[in-house]
Amino acid sequence: KSCLLQLRVHDVCCLNENLSNLRIDVTQNHATMTKRKNEDGLSTSIAIIGASYAGLTLANTLQQNSSSIKFTIFDSKTLPFTYVAGGDAFNVPSYSSLATKFSLKTSRQANNGLTRKDVTESLLDPVSQHLIVGTRIEKIEQRNNSFYLHTRQKLQSSDGASSTAAASSNNHRVHGPYRCVVGADGVRSKCRTSALNGTFLIGDARWVNDRWYDLGLRRIERGADIAILDGLELGELLLRAEGTENKDCHYSSQSFPLAARTKFCARQIQIARMKRIVSVLMVLVAMMVIKTLSMLQSLLLSILDRTKIS
Numbered sequence: 001k002s003c004l005l006q007l008r009v010h011d012v013c014c015l016n017e018n019l020s021n022l023r024i025d026v027t028q029n030h031a032t033m034t035k036r037k038n039e040d041g042l043s044t045s046i047a048i049i050g051a052s053y054a055g056l057t058l059a060n061t062l063q064q065n066s067s068s069i070k071f072t073i074f075d076s077k078t079l080p081f082t083y084v085a086g087g088d089a090f091n092v093p094s095y096s097s098l099a100t101k102f103s104l105k106t107s108r109q110a111n112n113g114l115t116r117k118d119v120t121e122s123l124l125d126p127v128s129q130h131l132i133v134g135t136r137i138e139k140i141e142q143r144n145n146s147f148y149l150h151t152r153q154k155l156q157s158s159d160g161a162s163s164t165a166a167a168s169s170n171n172h173r174v175h176g177p178y179r180c181v182v183g184a185d186g187v188r189s190k191c192r193t194s195a196l197n198g199t200f201l202i203g204d205a206r207w208v209n210d211r212w213y214d215l216g217l218r219r220i221e222r223g224a225d226i227a228i229l230d231g232l233e234l235g236e237l238l239l240r241a242e243g244t245e246n247k248d249c250h251y252s253s254q255s256f257p258l259a260a261r262t263k264f265c266a267r268q269i270q271i272a273r274m275k276r277i278v279s280v281l282m283v284l285v286a287m288m289v290i291k292t293l294s295m296l297q298s299l300l301l302s303i304l305d306r307t308k309i310s
């Protein structure tokens with residue numbers, strides 16, 4: 001009798017997509033049972049945007065160390081991935097220790113001139129069953145402590161070329177709910193521009209935009225290496241947080257050490273950026289005020305001189 005049965009449909013959009021987006025909460029004498037399924041049929045909790053060095057390293061870290069953390073990786077590219085930028089020779093020193101740690105298989109030895117293709121494919125292989133390709137994330141929405149991804153599918157034409165049919169509304173889908181979203185989506189990161197609480201940034205998405213002053217030199221020299229290290233570090237933080245978090249809401253970065261919070265939390269990164277912009281603007285305004293005051297002073301002195309002479 002004391003049972004309270006609550007059926008909740010997330011929203012019209014999800015219902016329209018698939019009835020598996022139905023959440024059932026049964027509460028009995030303070031015990032709560034929650035069953036969640038997303039429209040992909042997976043009980044997913046972390047969404048990783050971007051299947052490149054950062055995103056794939058994070059996915060491997062989660063997969064190798066925990067069976068309880070579920071994740072899905074999204075990428076706008078379609079398979080097979082092409083590796084145009086950066087040429088053949090590729091300098092990623094952290095890869096060899098990662099390959100040993102996760103027993104990654106490459107066709108070549110790690111010290112024998114690995115290419116982008118070798119590195120990405122070895123990272124992709126163990127987590128490929130969690131990958132959704134040809135899906136561009138257009139918007140990240142936060143609702144009831146959960147995240148939903150609004151995506152647009154790339155259409156494959158008969159000649160194999162893919163294109164995003166922006167005009168078609170049929171290829172718009174909503175994925176979720178997720179407890180957390182990680183933006184590993186490179187320089188033009190959607191996750192970075194959304195800067196929602198409970199979302200994280202790794203790789204180029206995290207730092208490249210704030211380092212415009214070296215004209216991208218550090219990125220070309222070490223970008224993928226930093227992305228791999230970021231994926232590993234955030235993965236370990238999420239694994240540690242998993243034990244202490246309330247599983248029914250998003251990962252609160254409060255359980256992270258302060259340095260890690262400032263480093264990876266999208267909101268913190270955005271706040272730090274705003275602070276930098278405001279301080280630069282304040283310095284500029286102060287310089288202008290000082291300049292104007294000194295001009296007024298010299299004008300006043302010249303007027304006084306002229307009145308003295310006359």
Ligand SMILES: Cc1cc2nc3c(=O)[nH]c(=O)nc-3n(C[C@H](O)[C@H](O)[C@H](O)COP(=O)(O)OP(=O)(O)OC[C@H]3O[C@@H](n4cnc5c(N)ncnc54)[C@H](O)[C@@H]3O)c2cc1C
Nearest residue numbers: 050052053054076086091137185186203204222223224225
């Ligand atoms: C010419 C050149 C040479 C380089 N050489 C080196 C080198 O030798 N060593 C080195 O360490 N680094 C090098 N870099 C840098 C390195 O390539 C990048 O820093 C690295 O790729 C960053 O990895 P990432 O995982 O952060 O992001 P990216 O590799 O940029 O991956 C982002 C992924 O997110 C996907 N994505 C983006 N937006 C969306 C969206 N809205 N929805 C779904 N998916 C999305 C993209 O398709 C992509 O797969 C070089 C770069 C260049 C340009």
